[in-house]
Amino acid sequence: MVASSHAEQLYGLCASAAREIHEECASLLSAGPPNDDATASSLAGCGPALVNLLSRQAVQVRNCYGSLHSTRVCSDRLSPDERALILKRLDDIASIAYTKFYAFIFKDLPACWRQLYTDASILKFCFTLLHTPYVGEYSWVPGDRGSPDGLDSCELGELIKTLDLAIILAGAAGERRGRRWIDRSFELLHLAWVEDARGDGGIAFSDRPPRRTKLSTNSDGQGLDTNEQRRMTFSTDEPFTPPVRHPIRTVEALPLEQFQAHMDRPRDQKLGPEPLVIRHAIDEWPSLNTRPWKDPTYLLSQTFGGRRLVPVEIGRSYVDEGWGQKLITFGEFLESHIGPTLSGTKAEPQAADQSQNAPSIPATPVAYLAQHPLFTQLPALRNDIVIPDYCYTSPPPHPTDPSIDQPELDEPLLNAWFGPPGTITPLHNDPYHNVLAQVVGRKYVRLYSPLETERMYARGKEGGVEMGNTSLIDVGVVEGWDVAPYNDDEASAQSVAGFKDAPFVDCILEPGDLLYIPIGWWHYVRGLSVSFSVSFWWN
Known part of the structure; x- marks a missing residue:
């Protein structure tokens, strides 16, 4: 040959x-x-x-x-x-x-x-x-x-x-x-x-079809196979859906000038610009259309049938005891942690009154491909998205603490967030303005302004790692959505009471939505279904 x-x-x-x-x-x-x-x-x-x-x-x-x-x-x-x-x-x-x-x-x-x-x-x-x-x-x-x-x-x-x-x-x-x-x-x-x-020749890399349909034929992650590939999408099922109590302002796709005005002329000059949900601004992204990320077959085709290595977080939240990180193949990640949530093209029905019920504890530890520069590692997926024009505006500095401001970036920083239902990013703030793009599934996001920082009860240095941007408060536990992790006595009753009085805004992001998170705003993020998001940090 x-x-x-x-x-x-x-x-x-x-x-x-x-x-x-x-x-x-x-x-x-x-x-x-x-x-x-x-x-x-x-x-x-x-x-x-x-x-x-x-x-x-x-x-x-x-x-x-x-x-x-x-x-x-x-x-x-x-x-x-x-x-x-x-x-x-x-x-x-x-x-x-x-x-x-x-x-x-x-x-x-x-x-x-x-x-x-x-x-x-x-x-x-x-x-x-x-x-x-x-x-x-x-x-x-x-x-x-x-x-x-x-x-x-x-x-x-x-x-x-x-x-x-x-x-x-x-x-x-x-x-x-x-x-x-x-x-x-x-x-x-x-x-x-x-x-x-x-069958065009070349180096022969055989992927023989297995005897039964599954995500990957072994831990090496060979990927989806046969006719079932064409009918599989990620499930839209949500084991638990929190209620939205104080909805974030939502607008249709904004011209660049109007978005700049939103940042330049805030309602409260002391607070600065506020969060904003922007709909239909990324409808033309290939990842939502011609090269859909909701299709595991497509994702596997871009990762050598799932053989590419990715770092995943293992555990409910990065502040929980027992949390860790692991390098596994993309196919193994799908097989072990996303596979149970595969469905046909029709969405599965959700249970009635879900928001009133606590979520069930997963049988296996939650795994999250979180804050990973996936698009540097997989340039083909980078071609499926476009940096929103909003990231090329001129945002204001941090409203209360200039020491948090970072040197100006040449280009926005892109990170991927992909996981099953129940992934949690604990309450924290970032040193950049952020546009969070929802590509697959839905996410609940709650935000507190920088003016409420004292009531967020920030952590300090832990194990030599600076954790001052992360809160001691576990939003899910405080709200009764989650069971407190083992030995979780970090937040006192007094701090929890103070936190409960802090005003917040929240939303549920749908595929195609953008969420603008201003610098310094504390935010808690919870995956409701299988979810794939992209964050764009800029300043």
């Missing part, structure tokens, strides 16, 4: 990366001791021993790609033990770099360690790719894993995991390669994967 043009481009990209890494390392080793600036911004800061070790692995990978154009392919030149040793050395380099991540606050971590992790990951990806069933223009390589029918799912998962860890853990650092190289590799790998699924 002849490799596709996309596969050929991917092999060429890998060959260039191995050559570049070797040349960069060789240049650093021959240049002598670096100055401080060079140390901070290049691999030189990792020391000559590690640079030399990385260089030797780059030579091995480079030579393997060079052998594609000779009569001796890499599998003939290297024994299985030699191949295993190269992979172990690359894993060792990445592990050494990763230990340095714990020695610094991430923003202070020298870039050299992040680049070292990224370059080791790139070489591992390139070397693993070589030992997949099809190599460049050449046919089946005898003795490799898998079969001519296709690349084993585990191999594809390993390729994806290697680069995803470089993105999530190391920020895909490196000026010459880094994120640009990884994004391009994922793009080419995905195109080859799609070609194979259509």
